[in-house]
Amino acid sequence: MKVLGIETSCDETGVAVYDTARPGADGLRAHAVYSQIALHAQYGGVVPELASRDHVRKLLPLIRQTLAEAGLVTADLDGVAYTAGPGLVGALLVGAGVARALAWALELPAVAVHHMEGHLLAPLLEDPELAPPFVALLVSGGHTQLVAVEALGRYRLLGETLDDAAGEAFDKTAKLMGLPYPGGPQLAKLAQDGRPGAYRFARPMTDRPGLDFSFSGLKTQVLLAWQGSDRTEQTKADIARGFEDAVVETLAIKCGRALDAADCDTLVVAGGVGANRRLRARLEEMASARGGRVRFPRPALCTDNGAMIAFAGALRLQAGQRESAAVHVAPRWDMAGLPPLDAAVQADAGTVAEQECGAAAR
Template sequence: MRVLGIETSCDETGVAVYDTAPGGGLLADALYSQVAMHAEYGGVVPELASRDHTRKLLPLVEQVLADADMARGELDGIAYTAGPGLVGALMVGAATAHGMARALNIPVLGVHHMEGHLLAPMLEDEAPAFPFVALLVSGGHTQLVAVKGLGEYRLLGESVDDAAGEAFDKTAKMLRLPYPGGPHVAKLAKQGDPGRFRFPRPMTDRPGLDFSFSGLKTHTLTAIRKLDDAGELTSRGRADIARAFEDAVVDTMVIKCRRALDDTGLKRLVVAGGVSANVRLREGLDQACAKRRAGVFYPRGRFCTDNGAMIAYVGARRLETGERDVTGQMQATPRWPLEQLSAPDYAGTKAES
């Protein structure tokens, strides 16, 4: 089954074609990032994001089909991100997907953005087998999930306030770094002295798998103000704070992942989402999993952030079981908990078109 995937949940327009046939796999993908446009405003402007998706989406579809050496009529289905995300941006992808599917008389399905991230490592040659523990860590989400199979997810823990990605972005603003902040904090942290400051590792001194980064953010702000008052907020001081902050976030996530593996008894860890590209996080998780003789799996760098390939993959796996949207009923769900998903009904369709 050859499925076109469309991702328009926020500030990146992603399109891909995935083929479920033996020897198929990912046939082509393309991504357009709006980062340069939003950088002027220091963050994503929803209306501008929606307009840019409208301009870029169809040209990207044509580009991907050409790269895959396919015509529209050779598609067997279309998948799009139905949520969570910015409602206007989601509507652009949903309307385009439903319009194309109606014209081609093929099934269409809205899929969960975070399920796409969760299963992005399945696009790699060394894909993880079920079951596994997944750490989903992105701008808006920090979650630990026990994954038994497609759609069989049990939430183990999540952030009770700021997600890790949000904490990185807010820290970047405190340090007067450009948007998007996360990569800039990580880059600056490479120059920092790991021994100068030690920030708290939130919620690691108590049982459980939930996260909290709001207090760490406040601690970081206090440290910045103290340096500023002392006239020591130099480039060196800012780098040292960035390093202390990154070390605290990384250590916290490594500790929680170790606990999740121990609590579940599972021997595979999947790490996905934008923050999964962080080099220090990968180093820490590699070491922790090696000590437990557990495997750890990541998507390639360009599939850590939002992309069409992950949507095409999840959509293809669900469409081939018979799942599809009801004709004319587009989905755009800005808030959509991952635990509301269910396993596909392999005995038949879950929603008739």
């Protein structure tokens, strides 16, 4: 089955083709991502209306490019998968509308994919032997969640952020320190020159039981340190290192607790922050000390991309899931409400999205 995947949940336009007849990573026939960083940089953050318009401009050319790189034409496709949520409603509607139109015109089945399930399953794309049960850390600009994966499609939320997501905290901290947009990668790069221990910030909510996160207070600590510093380049790097160490150590502590809570020894990490080098190294160290293992997708598949949507969509299409002709998106969508993948399902995921989220848009 050759599945076209479309991702337009925020500020990246992602397209990919996944072929289930090929094993593992070889199934990824082609993928391409167009980033809107330059478009939003002058505003210091994503402008939803501009993001939607840019998806309109870029999506069809990117589909043509990806099919050409895969050596395929539209008649070769067997299904279409698209991100239906969560995300920016306008951006989601662009991808959903194009996907549904293609599927209707080509008389193909289409399936709506949960954006975070796409991230969660991305490591399996390159490691087909990886199988549940495991604990997933989903860590990105919009989400920080710990999820017990009991089977594919069966997810139990263990903990999540109560305010800013880790990636959002990176971006906001970078902005208050005057770093250019997007700030998270810039702060991580700056932290490489920082001296460990020069600034030590709190590890939020690690002094109490539980698996939830909170990073808003950490930002305030950094702001106070920044305002009271001499603001030299070395001090800036030291503060960046102190902040990064605090986030990384907090995530590592909570991941260890989550593995204990789920009685599991495998951790899967996905999402944009999962590309952070120091986080990868620390989680590898933590898992090794426990006699367990941790798995990451390659950095290019950590950020939003069409490959994870094509792969997740292929799994759901193979399980029998199909959409109605209506275009549904869900800016807010609880992943726990997804139908399971361990048995054939005949579900209209658009309707599921409406029922679970109460905020679907047509």
